[in-house]
Amino acid sequence: MKLDDNVMKGGFPLPFPNLDSIESILAIIIVFGVLVFVHELGHFLLAKRAGILCREFALGMGPKIFSIKRGETEYTLRLLPIGGMVRMAGEDPELDILKPHMEVSVERDAVGKVTRILLDKTDSGSVNGTIVRYDLEHQLTLTLNVDGEEQTFSVHPQAHLVKDGQEVQIAPYNRQFRGKTVSERFLAIFAGPAANFLLAFLLFVAIGLSYGVPSNVPYLGEVRPGGPAAQAGLMQGDRVIAIQGQPVSTWKEIVQIVSQSPDKELLFDIERNGQRKSVKVRIYNDNNVGKIMVTQTLTYAPGEVLKYGAVSTYEFTAMILKSLGMLFTGAVGLNDLSGPVGIFKMTGEFAQQGLAVLLKWAAVLSINLGLFNLLPLPALDGGRLAFLLVEALRGRPVDPHKEGMVHFLGFAFLMLLILVVTWNDLQRLFLQ
Structure with a gap:
């Protein structure tokens, strides 16, 4: 597996790939979808853990093309695949639609707490009146002028505002992003990038579990046909004990000795099936770097x-x-x-x-x-x-x-x- 060096330098070689390939298109959608999803999931999980009301979990930007409500959160898929967002309470003006002197109706639960505030002109609520004052962040109260008399109602912490058929859950101060401690807000924001690092780690682990990872033991991996090692009779699985009489105990030591010996003939002491033998290998010169055309062994x-x-x-x-x-x-x-x-x-x-x-x-x-x-x-x-x-x-x-x-x-x-x-x-x- 070799990534082009240009990947890490910001430049990308051309030509443009054949995007007619369904595999390429699916790969782009899946890779970017997963990266954005994991990033936003980090924000979402730490925000929820802190008790922040998360109004929306979105993949993509722009107009909604799909949405589903589960609990307090609306999960949406948006048109433009250029990112995502977790919309937390307190970060948008959702409660600005409530104003003094506005005519509203309210619905209450069995204990008398307001559960829905209907902003459209309607008589469907249990009480109808004009707003005198309200505090939906700290005291959770709503005072209405009902037939010339002021009445103050307790508001349920999960009450909803309803306008044009759309419902918005209120957010008491302790459910808002700005109502949390600095450390809780810091973790909720930091969790997004942290999730991307964790994802990278897990992807590398998945690669290792699936394909193996290079081992530093002094055993020969694949011996490429026609290469110096193959011509000398070396075989996959041979354990290198010494080179030119110098003991070796790691793969790195083998690479170091071989790479510094282009065009030289080196004596390899190896162990194969419990028996020791010596083999002479003519080192190949690749731009003044010695090679014997052997890969590392892999471990799982x-x-x-x-x-x-x-x-x-x-x-x-x-x-x-x-x-x-x-x-x-x-x-x-x-x-x-x-x-x-x-x-x-x-x-x-x-x-x-x-x-x-x-x-x-x-x-x-x-x-x-x-x-x-x-x-x-x-x-x-x-x-x-x-x-x-x-x-x-x-x-x-x-x-x-x-x-x-x-x-x-x-x-x-x-x-x-x-x-x-x-x-x-x-x-x-x-x-x-």
């Missing part, structure tokens, strides 16, 4: 597979961070970046190379998504985390209107960046 041991998953996740994370550093230092320019078109193209190409390659690419994309969202830029998870850190340090939150404006400007910048990198993709597609 759970401990080694878990280690492979952790190490691979760490190494790709470090590689991507290095690439990001090159972008900020100017070593890599915007012209070297690719957007959705380039990523879709690479996903289609890797899908045609087999499941193992596609899984590895999906793991790399998941790490990319996690790291990108952790960047301290407005409108990203990292930007929201930065505001929470500022709040923790100063002891009070940043003005919501100012924070909202910063996130709006950040979102506009990100949209502009996506347009630029998409234009880069299209130029590479049609001009090369």
Whole structure:
């Protein structure tokens, strides 16, 4: 399994893959659907654990094409496959539709608590009146003028507002995002990127369990026909004890000795079926690097597979961070970046190379998504985390209107960046 180095540098080779292949199209849909779903699921689970009312769990953006309500949350599929969202209470103006002097009807439960506030002109409620005042966040009360007399009602914490046939559940302050502690909000936001890192780890583990992971034991794996090892009579499963009299105990030691000995003849001491023998091998010169055309042995041991998953996740994370550093230092320019078109193209190409390659690419994309969202830029998870850190340090939150404006400007910048990198993709597609 080999990923092109350009994958990690932001550039993507051409030509564009044959998207007429149903496998490629399905791979793109499944890979991006899973990455977004896992990211949003991280937000969703930690928000629910903190007691935040999650109004919507959406895959995609734009108009709804499918929705289903389960419990307090509406699960939706939206038209544009460019992300997703978990809409938490307190992040939208859903209660602004309730105003003083508005004529409403209310429905109550058996103990007299208001369960539904009907905003349309109707007499279907048990009580009809004009709103005098209300507090649906802290005291959970609603005062109405009923036939010239003020009456105050207790409101159920899961009461609904009803307008034009649409119901919206109220959100007491302790069910809103802003009503939670800094640590609870921090975890709810951080959980999205963290879920992507966890997904990458699990994908690498799945690769290891399915296809094995390279072992560092000094045994020969596949001996390629016609290569130096095969010509010398070495066989798969041979244990290398020493090379030129130098004892070896790991595969890395074998690679180090062989790679430094191009065009040389080395004496291999091996053990095969309990018997020891010595074999002379003429080392092949590949651009001044010695090779004998033998692969590592593979292991499926759970401990080694878990280690492979952790190490691979760490190494790709470090590689991507290095690439990001090159972008900020100017070593890599915007012209070297690719957007959705380039990523879709690479996903289609890797899908045609087999499941193992596609899984590895999906793991790399998941790490990319996690790291990108952790960047301290407005409108990203990292930007929201930065505001929470500022709040923790100063002891009070940043003005919501100012924070909202910063996130709006950040979102506009990100949209502009996506347009630029998409234009880069299209130029590479049609001009090369």
